[in-house]
Amino acid sequence: MDISLLNVIKLLLALLAIIVLLVLNSVVMVWLERKAAGFVQRRPGPYVVGPHGLLQTVADSVKLLAKQIVLPGSSDRLLFLSAPVLAMFPMFLIFLVIPYGPWLTGLEVNLGLLLILAFTGLETLAVIAGGWASNNKYSLIGAARCVSQSVAYEIPLILALLALAFMCGSLDLTVITEAQSGWVWRWNIFRQPLAFFIFVITCFGETNRAPFDLPEGESELTGGYHTEYSGMGFALFFMAEYTSMMLVSFLAAVLFFGGSNGPFINGFWWTFLKMGLFMTFMIWVRWTFPRVRFDQLLNINWKWLLPLGLLNLWVTAVVLKLF
């Protein structure tokens, strides 16, 4: 791309919009998550601050902003403070390349899928850094779990997405979206159901959410990798969780649900609607299923999803070759 003033302004505007989107997303989703948890457990959920607790997360974020960041005595200062930043930072780049609508993309690159997969791996690095720097056994166990978990789920995830890339002949997310235009049955969820199945399971591991939230594991690890974090450090890790949740929801919308192609009147609102529905589904799953044991998670990923992903890839390749 050419570096002209117009492009730079466009990039800066896109980054600004993304920052606003990420913050708004965290504020709204934390409220929605707590409310949904309440409804599932037949409680009212947050209720007092604002109408039906709508301002609860605003109050919470003000509290977290004002809190002191407690540094554990023997921690690695630099790593400890930079880990939460490292968890949030790659997200801005990832959100630049997602095609929200036909004309609404921060930065058009022809290797968007590869870029997203590469930079989501950085979140694992942030968790390791945080867990190591805390100098706390629970944090370290959480970080170690995060590493072996990420190795286990990322391979089936990449295999599933590779089948999509085979079919569309491109790693460009815009091309993948356009390949699904037309009517609803052109969506990849109907053409690649097995890939979607693998994607749904692995995306819970990707976001470190229940039932695969082993790096946190409150009941075993008192919070896992963010045990020692307080104030904004904790808030940034929390935001990173909801941001990666939004990321995989956008990925699901763009890759499997046709992105901005709706049943009628195509536009970016379809992407956002599908993203919201997928995120609601993730919340629903979190409050339904208990956390799996670690060997169960590795069994699911290595013994079932990996062969399934290979099978899917093979069948896709054969079908593409034959027809």
Place this chain on the structure above:
Amino acid sequence: MIKAIVDNLRGLWSLLVGLHITGRFGLGPFPVWLGLKEPESGYPQLTTHYPWKTVDDADLVTFRGPLELVPSEEDPRRSKCVSCLMCVRACPSSCLTVVKGGQGKAPAVWLNDFTLCSLCGTCVEVCPAGALRFSHDLYWVAEKREDLVNDLLARLAGAAPEKARL
């Protein structure tokens, strides 16, 4: 191999059943508000919305709150306590203070430091006179640490006229 696959498919089905169970109430009161469901089948809330509503006294019978003395049969203002100090000796948290020297065998002072009490119930079990029990006070609030030291004799004397207490 086939058995494992069947097991996994069954497991996936059970996951869907689980999603259905939580999903029935996952939308909260919205289906009722929108008129999609009958109010009685729609959203039975299992908790009590505390500052606005309180639990009925009849539902508090099973609640085991701070200790209280059982009034004696003859005089509801007096306790059954015989000042044997078994409870003081049995208490693992050392939260009880009983001083002998009342009328007959009755105690002169009976204090329960609720900041230390863990409500283990050992004193209730060990009492030979059956003079101790758990109260049903759910909404007991104190503003100072000293207020949490409960004078059970005064409490018994104060509560007796009502007689409504279970």
